[in-house]
Amino acid sequence: MGVNDTDSDKTQEEEQQDLPKVVLFRPPPAFSLIGEESFASNKFQFLKTYDSQLPLDQFLSTHSHSIKAILSSGGAPVNADILQLLPEVGVVVTTSAGLNQIDIPECRRRGIKIANAGYVYSADVADMAVGLLIDVLRKVSASDRYVRQGLWAAKGNYPLGSKLSGKRAGIVGLGNIGYEVAKRLEAFGCFVSYNSRKKKPNVSYPFYHDVCELAANCDALIICCGLSDETRHMINKQVLSALGKEGVIVNIGRGAIIDEKEMVRCLMQGEIAGAGLDVFETEPSVPKEFFAMDNVVLSPHRAVFTPESLKDLSQLVVGNLEAFLSNKPLLSEYVDSE
Numbered sequence: 001m002g003v004n005d006t007d008s009d010k011t012q013e014e015e016q017q018d019l020p021k022v023v024l025f026r027p028p029p030a031f032s033l034i035g036e037e038s039f040a041s042n043k044f045q046f047l048k049t050y051d052s053q054l055p056l057d058q059f060l061s062t063h064s065h066s067i068k069a070i071l072s073s074g075g076a077p078v079n080a081d082i083l084q085l086l087p088e089v090g091v092v093v094t095t096s097a098g099l100n101q102i103d104i105p106e107c108r109r110r111g112i113k114i115a116n117a118g119y120v121y122s123a124d125v126a127d128m129a130v131g132l133l134i135d136v137l138r139k140v141s142a143s144d145r146y147v148r149q150g151l152w153a154a155k156g157n158y159p160l161g162s163k164l165s166g167k168r169a170g171i172v173g174l175g176n177i178g179y180e181v182a183k184r185l186e187a188f189g190c191f192v193s194y195n196s197r198k199k200k201p202n203v204s205y206p207f208y209h210d211v212c213e214l215a216a217n218c219d220a221l222i223i224c225c226g227l228s229d230e231t232r233h234m235i236n237k238q239v240l241s242a243l244g245k246e247g248v249i250v251n252i253g254r255g256a257i258i259d260e261k262e263m264v265r266c267l268m269q270g271e272i273a274g275a276g277l278d279v280f281e282t283e284p285s286v287p288k289e290f291f292a293m294d295n296v297v298l299s300p301h302r303a304v305f306t307p308e309s310l311k312d313l314s315q316l317v318v319g320n321l322e323a324f325l326s327n328k329p330l331l332s333e334y335v336d337s338e
């Protein structure tokens with residue numbers, strides 16, 4: 001009997017079992033949003049720790065030799081303890097743009113590659129940042145509530161909002177998302193400046209090395225950077241007070257980049273004018289003080305997702321995993337910036 005005969009005798013289930021395994025620690029939000037089948041491939045099989053009754057370390061040890069890749073999403077950490085149980089893993093592909101759940105130095109030390117969502121979310125998240133800013137300034141959501149509650153007829157006109165054009169917009173983090181936000185705000189007639197780890201070559205927007213100085217020189221601070229040890233609570237009391245009582249803040253990065261308690265205090269005491277927030281420190285819980293604030297616009301961490309971005313994401317994720325498993329270059333490899 002030839003090798004091919006043996007192969008063709010295998011059941012579909014047996015063939016699946018021979019496929020390299022991609023382990024998941026938690027279902028990515030994209031699975032429920034567009035269906036897990038959009039991420040299926042005949043080149044690999046998903047192995048879900050959350051479907052097993054076994055303790056995590058036992059589960060991983062049992063499958064350690066067939067697990068070649070990790071599919072991560074926000075939330076579940078991919079840390080040194082996990083990686084040391086998975087000696088065959090060569091890539092971590094994440095459905096997120098942010099990488100804060102992944103121990104990047106440990107991946108580097110082990111020669112494990114990383115691929116993230118690349119550019120698939122950039123336009124949508126940038127649109128949302130601008131949307132939140134317009135909403136905070138022009139009171140779109142607040143006046144919608146006013147009309148729905150019948151208050152227009154009962155109490156008269158709603159207070160005026162403020163003009164976007166002519167505002168000084170400070171972008172914190174001029175990566176691809178920050179840059180998309182900057183381009184949009186420039187088109188709205190804003191004066192853009194930015195803070196980043198380093199001044200960007202070939203970018204003409206004014207650069208502030210110090211985020212506090214940026215805040216002091218802008219009307220709206222838009223947080224577009226990733227979360228890291230350096231950026232955790234980077235937007236603190238000092239930065240918020242530099243932004244000042246006419247200033248507004250928008251966050252589409254990660255909740256913990258802002259000291260949330262301090263932001264709540266500043267908003268309650270009128271030390272800043274408003275906020276548009278897609279992300280929070282301990283999602284999905286949101287400080288209840290926000291609920292009564294009409295100068296705060298809240299969004300449930302959805303800035304990145306549209307059906308279109310999710311379709312692009314599924315192709316990118318499958319493409320990255322298949323590329324890795326056939327020794328081809330990744331489609332969106334994360335390369336550390338200096």
Ligand SMILES: O=CC(=O)O
Nearest residue numbers: 095096097098304
């Ligand atoms: O917040 C969403 C992401 O990082 O993809």
